[in-house]
Amino acid sequence: DIVDIHIGPAPKPALFRVHKHLICSRVPYFSAMFETGFLETTTQSVEMPEDDPAVFGLFIERLYSENITPSKIQKDPDPSPKDMVLSPESTQEVWTRLQLYAFAEKIVLPELMNYCMSVFITICKTHRILPGPPMIGMVYLGTPPGSRLRKITAEMMHWRLVTLVPDAESIPPHFGRLLAENEELRADFLGCMLLSNGKKIVDPCQTPDKCIYHVHEAGFDTKLCKY
Numbered sequence: 001d002i003v004d005i006h007i008g009p010a011p012k013p014a015l016f017r018v019h020k021h022l023i024c025s026r027v028p029y030f031s032a033m034f035e036t037g038f039l040e041t042t043t044q045s046v047e048m049p050e051d052d053p054a055v056f057g058l059f060i061e062r063l064y065s066e067n068i069t070p071s072k073i074q075k076d077p078d079p080s081p082k083d084m085v086l087s088p089e090s091t092q093e094v095w096t097r098l099q100l101y102a103f104a105e106k107i108v109l110p111e112l113m114n115y116c117m118s119v120f121i122t123i124c125k126t127h128r129i130l131p132g133p134p135m136i137g138m139v140y141l142g143t144p145p146g147s148r149l150r151k152i153t154a155e156m157m158h159w160r161l162v163t164l165v166p167d168a169e170s171i172p173p174h175f176g177r178l179l180a181e182n183e184e185l186r187a188d189f190l191g192c193m194l195l196s197n198g199k200k201i202v203d204p205c206q207t208p209d210k211c212i213y214h215v216h217e218a219g220f221d222t223k224l225c226k227y
Helices: 020-026 028-035 039-043 053-065 088-106 110-127 133-142 148-164 173-181 183-196
Strands: 002-007 014-019 045-048
Touching: 002 020, 002 053, 014 020, 014 053, 020 028, 020 053, 028 039, 039 045, 053 088, 053 110, 088 110, 088 133, 088 148, 110 148, 133 148, 133 173, 133 183, 148 183, 173 183
Parallel strands: 002 045
Antiparallel strands: 002 014
């Protein structure tokens, strides 16, 4: 059996035709839609206008192949000598992976969340980049309170401001505006400041244990994490 999943806003959402058994057996979110008496059980179709077809396409690639084709920036073994500089194309690639994390969080798929998180950390570490205010703002718009993606971006922002501009008399204006406009980010940023009081601040991307930003069941042995 095939189910129809319409992704993106009307009037022309993208249509993905997906094997029902595959998506329902691997993703409880869709199993609840198509197998438990909701309207979608009858129509075998669902509309998801708030989601991005490019991001959903990556999800489908992962669903069918258990892999995602590495982006250009992931395959580049020779990062730019200019720290924290990305081309528009590479910025879009990173952002699409962060959107995939947010989508995985929405459909409650920790395995995909952990994969995306590790890809993000590796890219940032390899290419010596940090998310700027626009990307941080979008992360907070697309994820719920308590999200691990919020946690790492807030910590990156804190590390960047404290480490890279330690002698500044005030927070740079573009970061200041972001904090002023986003109450939840402001609370997380202040939390980072309180936790780091008197301690050496470490770049989150240099952590030897990515699992502190992963989602695992209680008691899970992180040595078994494949990411």
